[in-house]
Amino acid sequence: MLTTDAVLSVGLNHYLFLSALLFSVGMMTVLLRRNLIVMLMGIELMLNAVNLSFVAFSHYTQNLNGQIMVFFVMTVAAAEAGVGLALAVNVFKKFKEINIQQFEKLKG
Amino acid sequence: MGPGEHHCHSGVYSLDAIGIGVDMQEAILFYILGSLAVVCSLGVLLSKNPVSSALYLALTMVGLSFVFVGLDAFFIGMVQLAVYAGAVMVLIVMVVMLFDLKKEEDSFSPGFFGNGLKVILGGFMVGAIASVIAYSTEMILSAPKITQAEPVDMSVKALARLLFTDYVVAFEILGVLLLLVAIGAVALSRIPGGTHADD
Numbered sequence: 366m367l368t369t370d371a372v373l374s375v376g377l378n379h380y381l382f383l384s385a386l387l388f389s390v391g392m393m394t395v396l397l398r399r400n401l402i403v404m405l406m407g408i409e410l411m412l413n414a415v416n417l418s419f420v421a422f423s424h425y426t427q428n429l430n431g432q433i434m435v436f437f438v439m440t441v442a443a444a445e446a447g448v449g450l451a452l453a454v455n456v457f458k459k460f461k462e463i464n465i466q467q468f469e470k471l472k473g
Numbered sequence: 474m475g476p477g478e479h480h481c482h483s484g485v486y487s488l489d490a491i492g493i494g495v496d497m498q499e500a501i502l503f504y505i506l507g508s509l510a511v512v513c514s515l516g517v518l519l520s521k522n523p524v525s526s527a528l529y530l531a532l533t534m535v536g537l538s539f540v541f542v543g544l545d546a547f548f549i550g551m552v553q554l555a556v557y558a559g560a561v562m563v564l565i566v567m568v569v570m571l572f573d574l575k576k577e578e579d580s581f582s583p584g585f586f587g588n589g590l591k592v593i594l595g596g597f598m599v600g601a602i603a604s605v606i607a608y609s610t611e612m613i614l615s616a617p618k619i620t621q622a623e624p625v626d627m628s629v630k631a632l633a634r635l636l637f638t639d640y641v642v643a644f645e646i647l648g649v650l651l652l653l654v655a656i657g658a659v660a661l662s663r664i665p666g667g668t669h670a671d672d
Binding site for chain 1: 496497499500503507510511514515517518523526527530533534537540541544545546548549552553556557560561564565568569571572581582588591592595596598599602603606607610624625627631632635636640643647650651654655657658661662
């Protein structure tokens, strides 16, 4: 099934596979790590994977709306990183470490 | 003018002359940048030091931005380079430096069995997405609307025109969101205590 033509002529499928791989690695990072900052990095990775599939669809269907969506996703991701890091600073202030397990002690 | 005769007259950077067509060039670029992105994202997942995780993430972002440029999304590629690989990474690295997180023994969540289950489920997810992609993209791309008679304007100018006409309300709301986030981040960081928690 895997012919040389399918490997050498890169199409939409290839970009979507790359996007799926990156998304899954980002998801693993969120699931497996306990450091809050590294988990935030995993979220950034997942958002980037989604951006990649947006751009790939935009290129292969010749439609600019996908690139607009990427622009919005990037802005929201930057905002999310800002708030997430502010929360991380708060958790570090209280507990001197930023393990995700400390979050359950944040009551009130 | 077909895709193959694009660079023929320039001669300076023409790879067609030595038998590497445009398809092949795209494939080489894709495989180099794609493997860079995947390897560096695995570095984010596996390295125990948060600083090297952050630097691997920056490399992933750089690789992806060049993939975007390869897909003719020049503006998005440059914004990716400036915003992600620049601003967000500086933010993350600064916070990591602030915390002094070098001694990280239990950086992975505990439980060999649970983690194995998570990895297996992630593998299942890759497989599911891959099979869905393999079965559905033919259908998507062969839809009749795709084959337009005249080429669509995909330039940065057209992108800007679309952003400031059809999407102008969303753009303004995004400005409000950024303002709220700035205020919220300052408010969160001003809770008494300081980074040196004994104050």
